[in-house]
Amino acid sequence: MTTQPVTDWAPRAQRLADLLVAHGDVHHPAWRSAVAGVPRHIFVPAAYQQDGIGTWQPVDVTSPSGLDLVYTPTTFITAVVDGGTHQEAVSSSTKPDLMLRMLEALDVHDGHKVLEIGTGTGYNAALLSHRLGANLVFSVDIDPELVHSARNRLHTIGFRPTLVSADGAGGLPEHAPFDRIIATCSVPAVPWAWAEQLRVGGKILVDVKVAREAGNLVLLHRHPDRLEGRFTARWGSFMAMRHHHDDTSASPHPRSEGTRRRTTTIPPHPWWDHRLVWLLAQFQGLPADVHIGMHLDPDTRKPTASFLSTPDGSWVAVSLTGSQGQYDVLEGGPTALWDSLERAHQVWLAHEQPEWTRLGLTVTPQRQRLWIDTPAGTSWSLPPRSQNRTGSTLGDLKPRPTISGRPASMSM
Numbered sequence: 320m321t322t323q324p325v326t327d328w329a330p331r332a333q334r335l336a337d338l339l340v341a342h343g344d345v346h347h348p349a350w351r352s353a354v355a356g357v358p359r360h361i362f363v364p365a366a367y368q369q370d371g372i373g374t375w376q377p378v379d380v381t382s383p384s385g386l387d388l389v390y391t392p393t394t395f396i397t398a399v400v401d402g403g404t405h406q407e408a409v410s411s412s413t414k415p416d417l418m419l420r421m422l423e424a425l426d427v428h429d430g431h432k433v434l435e436i437g438t439g440t441g442y443n444a445a446l447l448s449h450r451l452g453a454n455l456v457f458s459v460d461i462d463p464e465l466v467h468s469a470r471n472r473l474h475t476i477g478f479r480p481t482l483v484s485a486d487g488a489g490g491l492p493e494h495a496p497f498d499r500i501i502a503t504c505s506v507p508a509v510p511w512a513w514a515e516q517l518r519v520g521g522k523i524l525v526d527v528k529v530a531r532e533a534g535n536l537v538l539l540h541r542h543p544d545r546l547e548g549r550f551t552a553r554w555g556s557f558m559a560m561r562h563h564h565d566d567t568s569a570s571p572h573p574r575s576e577g578t579r580r581r582t583t584t585i586p587p588h589p590w591w592d593h594r595l596v597w598l599l600a601q602f603q604g605l606p607a608d609v610h611i612g613m614h615l616d617p618d619t620r621k622p623t624a625s626f627l628s629t630p631d632g633s634w635v636a637v638s639l640t641g642s643q644g645q646y647d648v649l650e651g652g653p654t655a656l657w658d659s660l661e662r663a664h665q666v667w668l669a670h671e672q673p674e675w676t677r678l679g680l681t682v683t684p685q686r687q688r689l690w691i692d693t694p695a696g697t698s699w700s701l702p703p704r705s706q707n708r709t710g711s712t713l714g715d716l717k718p719r720p721t722i723s724g725r726p727a728s729m730s731m
């Protein structure tokens with residue numbers, strides 16, 4: 320893709336800033352000027368968006384329409400790798416509305432020293448540098464090439480924050496303490512190293528996902544002995560934190576023998592429609608290595624059923640079209656995957672259908688607990704069971720079709 324000099328970005332950036340204010344994503348004037356003052360197109364020289372069936376397609380961000388798109392609240396995947404059977408998105412430029420809501424929720428004040436985990440394109444580091452001055456901004460990414468590119472882009476627009484290539488799970492002890500930490504990749508549990516590097520009274524905003532799509536953004540306050548806080552009202556999701564030693568888990572091979580048929584009243588894809596129940600299901604025996612996806616009709620390529628499967632050959636397909644609140648379920652294999660969802664739904668009903676802000680998290684060096692209403696209320700320990708996470712988790716993206724993994728005898 321050729322890079323042409325772009326001179327007419329400023330009115331577009333101003334329009335984006337005005338839009339975010341109008342939508343209630345931005346309140347503080349300093350954040351409004353940051354959005355208007357940072358050329359986002361510098362940070363997304365290459366971008367991909369999913370087409371109707373979930374394949375990543377390149378977007379020409381130098382065309383006028385591409386440039387218009389860059390200055391809208393849109394997530395762009397900025398790096399895609401070939402994962403063999405599928406494409407894997409490995410970095411993205413987060414939707415500016417989500418980013419700005421997070422920055423406002425983080426309650427950043429002049430003079431604060433901020434650590435970002437997940438530099439990615441560098442756009443967020445640029446917003447922080449505009450807001451605070453680059454000398455107070457620190458950002459770490461596991462991918463040295465991303466850090467290199469982000470540094471060059473930031474230098475192009477005159478910002479020199481401290482960027483480091485390292486596994487952000489360890490924070491950045493050599494530059495601690497920080498007043499605020501923001502993680503733009505999700506974690507299955509909050510690394511205690513972050514608490515150690517945060518001043519008492521400081522805050523961390525992080526996406527806690529105990530499994531794929533299972534969790535939300537949580538704002539944690541640093542107390543002398545713990546981090547504690549509640550999940551945010553609106554749902555958000557980031558790529559999962561990866562580590563240098565990550566393995567790829569075995570692909571599920573759904574077993575077609577012993578297929579069982581029944582109905583359910585739970586929405587067919589709770590990871591999209593009922594995210595809180597999906598989180599609770601992780602504490603009700605849902606295996607950690609569950610894969611989620613959709614069945615597509617082979618002719619129309621339209622989704623017909625949601626699909627869960629695990630490497631032990633267990634699977635469940637739930638029809639997307641229900642009748643009188645009942646959805647057809649087909650399942651097979653040794654583990655009754657959908658039962659965990661139904662138990663979680665019962666828990667959710669028993670607690671009078673809580674919204675996200677009724678859920679909170681307490682983190683100590685020894686233990687992490689998810690609770691409802693108060694830290695002394697009903698709670699569950701994190702991680703729900705041993706973790707084996709792979710792949711990326713992204714907000715507002717379509718699940719990968721799993722048509723190839725469909726058991727031969729299954730029809731729906």
Ligand SMILES: C[S@@+](CC[C@H](N)C(=O)[O-])C[C@H]1O[C@@H](n2cnc3c(N)ncnc32)[C@H](O)[C@@H]1O
Pocket residue numbers: 409410411412413436437438439440441442443444459460461462465485486487488503504557558559560561562
């Ligand atoms: C959603 S992107 C971050 C977007 C970024 N804040 C921006 O403004 O463009 C997530 C980033 O987290 C990074 N990441 C994943 N695992 C990490 C880890 N263990 N430590 C630090 N960064 C990590 C990825 O390389 C990716 O660049």
